[in-house]
Amino acid sequence: MDQSSSSKRKRKADAMNEWEALELEKIAKVKEMYSKGVPFFTKDSIRNIHQQLLKAKTGDEISVLNLDGTSSKFKILNGEVVDGDEPKTEMVQIDPHIRYESIQGLTQRIDGAFTASFCPMPIAHFLEVRDKVTKEFCQRSKKHPNLPREEAEEFFKTCCKEWEASEPCKQLRSILASAQLPLGITKIVAFACSNFSRIITKKPHSSRGLVRPATQHALILTLRDILSKKDCGSSGEIECYAQDPVYSSLDKSILEQSGIKILSDPEGFLEVDESTVVLSFCPNVCVRQVVTDIARPAIMIWDRVLWNEDEMDGEPKTDPDSPRLKKMLQAFYEESEMPDDYDDANKSFGIKFGNAGIYIRKANAISRL
Numbered sequence: 001m002d003q004s005s006s007s008k009r010k011r012k013a014d015a016m017n018e019w020e021a022l023e024l025e026k027i028a029k030v031k032e033m034y035s036k037g038v039p040f041f042t043k044d045s046i047r048n049i050h051q052q053l054l055k056a057k058t059g060d061e062i063s064v065l066n067l068d069g070t071s072s073k074f075k076i077l078n079g080e081v082v083d084g085d086e087p088k089t090e091m092v093q094i095d096p097h098i099r100y101e102s103i104q105g106l107t108q109r110i111d112g113a114f115t116a117s118f119c120p121m122p123i124a125h126f127l128e129v130r131d132k133v134t135k136e137f138c139q140r141s142k143k144h145p146n147l148p149r150e151e152a153e154e155f156f157k158t159c160c161k162e163w164e165a166s167e168p169c170k171q172l173r174s175i176l177a178s179a180q181l182p183l184g185i186t187k188i189v190a191f192a193c194s195n196f197s198r199i200i201t202k203k204p205h206s207s208r209g210l211v212r213p214a215t216q217h218a219l220i221l222t223l224r225d226i227l228s229k230k231d232c233g234s235s236g237e238i239e240c241y242a243q244d245p246v247y248s249s250l251d252k253s254i255l256e257q258s259g260i261k262i263l264s265d266p267e268g269f270l271e272v273d274e275s276t277v278v279l280s281f282c283p284n285v286c287v288r289q290v291v292t293d294i295a296r297p298a299i300m301i302w303d304r305v306l307w308n309e310d311e312m313d314g315e316p317k318t319d320p321d322s323p324r325l326k327k328m329l330q331a332f333y334e335e336s337e338m339p340d341d342y343d344d345a346n347k348s349f350g351i352k353f354g355n356a357g358i359y360i361r362k363a364n365a366i367s368r369l
């Protein structure tokens with residue numbers, strides 16, 4: 001090896017070490033802020049980004065306040081086209097949205113790569129892949145066709161009836177009937193319950209309508225019924241809201257007919273407060289970490305916390321447990337298991353809701369906040 005290439009290597013190694021040291025320092029700072037209780041998500045910061053997004057046109061910049069007081073700028077690239085990851089394809093950037101970063105997302109090192117960042121809510125776009133010449137969407141970007149309207153309405157009605165008649169639903173009613181529920185519940189906000197009125201043609205999962213997402217929405221109606229009959233100290237209707245960017249216009253219209261208002265991201269988060277029941281099952285975003293920072297809802301029915309696992313270690317997850325989430329649940333909530341059907345394939349419960357828990361705020365928890 002000649003001297004010049006050896007010194008080039010050394011300079012590269014020094015630069016790598018310096019960069020790695022800076023990334024590690026950044027991670028340590030983010031972790032320190034986290035352990036000191038600095039909120040990573042606040043309603044004000046979410047609202048501020050939402051208002052900018054509502055007005056933004058392609059080419060505009062969205063400014064997001066970072067945890068260290070600096071700000072990051074994100075260009076709106078809606079409609080811009082970039083080369084695809086396969087020959088003869090291109091990708092169109094669409095739907096600029098908030099990417100909620102979990103504490104793990106901000107501080108993990110995955111396969112040797114750092115994800116260190118001070119920005120808990122960067123702006124991202126979805127990508128649609130299409131043929132460069134014909135402009136036809138490729139298979140993975142093709143939308144599943146909707147059911148005909150009447151069939152979709154009937155499908156949702158049937159799923160609601162089947163859920164209501166099911167053993168897990170009866171068990172849930174009995175758990176909530178015997179629990180001391182917090183007073184003043186006025187609304188239900190459901191996240192990520194997904195699209196149910198489409199046709200899947202891909203074997204072996206081909207189906208006309210999707211039972212699991214439909215049942216998660218049926219749960220909203222069951223809870224509305226339970227809460228409006230139980231004296232929880234609230235007067236008037238229990239408002240129902242659902243937020244999931246994947247809803248088709250058919251889903252939206254069927255849900256609206258049932259009295260469930262559709263909210264676009266991040267309006268669901270802005271609705272969550274002490275008088276709210278929050279639902280969320282296997283979301284693609286860290287719903288539980290966002291909610292933990294912004295409120296102490298009356299009830300949450302969402303993915304169960306794995307108390308014995310180190311949530312800061314292991315495979316990256318979309319809605320990971322976190323030290324703050326565990327602390328909040330331990331201090332303020334009673335936990336019980338969400339009843340569900342048995343899954344023969346996985347030899348576990350969780351066909352309709354996954355491994356979910358019911359978290360009911362303890363009496364007087366609010367006065368201790």
Ligand SMILES: C[S@@+](CC[C@H](N)C(=O)[O-])C[C@H]1O[C@@H](n2cnc3c(N)ncnc32)[C@H](O)[C@@H]1O
Pocket residue numbers: 191192193194195212213216243244245246265280281282283284285352353354
């Ligand atoms: C893995 S699927 C789970 C769907 C369903 N809850 C279940 O248990 O089968 C994740 C869902 O999260 C939704 N999602 C992604 N970003 C979201 C956001 N910002 N707000 C609400 N839902 C979101 C997706 O559209 C998708 O429906």
